[in-house]
Structure formats: structure tokens, C-alpha cells
Amino acid sequence: MAEQVQSGMAPDKGMVEIDTTECKGCGMCVAACNIGVLSLAGWLNHQGYHPAEYSGRGCNGCGLCFYACPEPGAIRVYKLAPAAAA
Ligand code: SF4
Ligand code: SF4
Numbered sequence: 001m002a003e004q005v006q007s008g009m010a011p012d013k014g015m016v017e018i019d020t021t022e023c024k025g026c027g028m029c030v031a032a033c034n035i036g037v038l039s040l041a042g043w044l045n046h047q048g049y050h051p052a053e054y055s056g057r058g059c060n061g062c063g064l065c066f067y068a069c070p071e072p073g074a075i076r077v078y079k080l081a082p083a084a085a086a
Pocket of ligand 2 (some may be wrong): 023024026028030051069071075
């Protein structure tokens with residue numbers, strides 16, 4: 001977060017976490033994300049699927065990827081609270 005403030009970029013409104021052991025690599029979340037911050041990894045998980053990955057920046061917390069995912073527990077979305085004024 002401090003890095004974003006220093007660079008002048010607006011802080012992200014959301015964040016996603018993907019459990020790569022639960023992900024089946026179906027790509028539904030990637031297709032659902034309007035801003036394109038999700039992709040499928042180039043590596044395989046223990047089940048032989050390419051799991052989804054978050055780019056690490058830009059999520060707005062809309063939750064579309066969460067609702068698109070057919071695997072319970074594979075993806076979590078967090079809404080980030082705005083930073084308090086200094
Ligand atoms: S919560 Fe919305 S913006 Fe964030 S990764 Fe999921 S679909 Fe994309
Ligand atoms: S929708 Fe769920 S199971 Fe499919 S790639 Fe995304 S996180 Fe993995």
C-alpha cells in the first residue's frame with residue numbers, strides 16, 4: 001500500500017486470493033474479470049491444472065470472479081478499506 005501512495009497511484013479497492021490446490025483451471029474467473037487482472041498460470045498444480053493467478057494489482061473487489069468460480073474455496077475476494085487520511 002505504501003508503494004502505491006509513493007508512486008501516486010490510487011490504492012486498489014480489492015484483492016483476490018486463489019487457492020491453487022483447489023483451482024481446476026477452468027478459466028471462468030479469467031473470463032469474468034472485466035479489467036483483466038487474472039490469468040492462468042504457465043505451471044501445473046498437483047491435479048494437473050493450470051491454476052488462476054492474480055497479477056497483484058488493479059482488482060476493484062467487484063466479486064465477479066468469485067461468483068463465476070464453480071470450485072468452492074478456490075478463490076476469495078476482499079474489499080479493501082480506504083486508507084485513513086494522514
Ligand atoms: S474481484 Fe473483480 S476486479 Fe477483482 S479479480 Fe475478481 S473480477 Fe477482477
Ligand atoms: S473459476 Fe475457480 S476453478 Fe476456474 S480457474 Fe478460476 S479459480 Fe480456478
